[in-house]
Amino acid sequence: MTTPQTARSVHLVSRPQGEPEPRDFRVVEEPVAEPAPGGILVRNRYISVDPYMRGRMRDAESYIPPFRLDAPMEGGALGEVVVSRSEMFAEGDLVLHNKGWREYAALGEAEARTVDPGRVPSETAYLGVAGTTGLTAWVGLFDIAEMRPGDTVFISGAAGAVGSVAGQMARLRGAGRVVGSAGSRSKVDYVRDDLGFDAAFDYHDGPVADLLAASAPEGIDVYFDNVGGEHLEAALHSMRNHGRIALCGMISQYNATEPAPGPRDMFQAVSRRVRMQGFIVMDHTDRMPAFLDDVGRWLADGSIRADETVVDGIENAPGAFLDMMRGGNVGKMIVRL
């Protein structure tokens, strides 16, 4: 396949207030850049859309710079090297990198990493269970929350990319009970029946505190927070002594236009000696080898599932993102180009 003269990318053209809308994005046809000396040109096969991207749409200082307006957005992507001016990469190599939201990406040598499609059931695993998504679940559960065998573990967003993997990992490492929350009856069934959670509830069915207490009547030792808000408050109220909360994401608050309320009665964190720890997976890339040992074994013996929701075509990437933000995905949301 020859490289075309032009290709499409997705630009952010306005900073959303509240829930993002299709008009905040534009698909733009642009010349395909030549790779610089030492660089490569990659044809993206799959791009990842993730909740944290909502934060990058704000013009605010954070752990990662905001997206620039009227420029291709960034994010995880998996593609094939089509032109190499680097000795580290050969044409045809499958690489993982962070210049998603575009059909072709010109990258420097240090911006891409070769991955071996033979090591995983499907190459898309590198965007999900065997990539940053899986590492997030693994680091949050085992390093941050220090989950121990026998622990009762609660995972919000349990049908989502990170949550679905975290719950399975908790089970595989000997959690005593794994409870999940999700946003629909079919997701609850998926979480319980397909992923093997011991219990799950639809958070629309009542106060989360009541639903959680019914699913974990003895309380919880670990909470993996993907949602924030009412979920975090409920988890705090269900915490056993010396419980640990991994603060991974708070998707319920990402579209907030006012500061979101915090968990009431924080004194429970004192009386129960609860630890709440925020983390960003980028700080923990040194754990990738240990993580890959675990997840590689689990993938090889089929003990972990890595479901995906796949949308076709870069022109549908904004819609995939919006849908994911509203909970339209099961497992990892991926756009296939």
Next chain:
Amino acid sequence: MTTPQTARSVHLVSRPQGEPEPRDFRVVEEPVAEPAPGGILVRNRYISVDPYMRGRMRDAESYIPPFRLDAPMEGGALGEVVVSRSEMFAEGDLVLHNKGWREYAALGEAEARTVDPGRVPSETAYLGVAGTTGLTAWVGLFDIAEMRPGDTVFISGAAGAVGSVAGQMARLRGAGRVVGSAGSRSKVDYVRDDLGFDAAFDYHDGPVADLLAASAPEGIDVYFDNVGGEHLEAALHSMRNHGRIALCGMISQYNATEPAPGPRDMFQAVSRRVRMQGFIVMDHTDRMPAFLDDVGRWLADGSIRADETVVDGIENAPGAFLDMMRGGNVGKMIVRL
């Protein structure tokens, strides 16, 4: 001095709703109990009144049982053994124990610990800087918040028993900047001029977030929380990346009759990788020897101050407690019998 037939103690006679009132307490004259075989009778010299006691006035499960109604309350006390039926204690020994709020206490052998008045400038130090109060500050700052030299440290309730000690300890262990909050102009002066904090503010002077940002314009690395509520929210908003919060107490919420609001915009704990850790000093008594090494040295060379507010007479103990809850003390609040 012969032991009297009867002596006074303070009973809790009703469970306060909101702010406790004098009528919730009663001073009762009762027979002085004989010590059991192997036990001791102690004449209390000093009793401690502390914020955590407010929690024990509620009829609710917590890390420590509620006070019983119509019975002497409990709490830290320092007294002299007047009758010993134990080989571990001699008459005249100075002992520390937890049966405060009474003039005489009959104790089992395991309920008291001999202390050496020669090791501290004043024996009351064992109720404050060299006792549970000091251990709370030391454990919270160094074990829980893992304060490191150079850190900017914020301490609320900085003129109180724990806060005044924590601020000095932070300075002595090389904090880069120590900022305190207190509830009056004179306390602010005391914290800055007498305790050596680098900056202090009166939290009545404006939004705590603004006052803190003005006192620590580069942000904070450690927050030692004695207050909760608006202070905790402000600290979270001023946190640097990888900041640590020791959740020690939340005195602003102890009289709350509704669940107190939590810190808004908790997502900042994620983006800044903040750790918030509740703790109870009772879990950390194994750290007493290491703590006493530090505090003994600081007391011996005069590098730490241990100010006290002393009230005379057991009949004034309820008033001392109520006054302490309203911030009427500087340093440790003690009742001298």
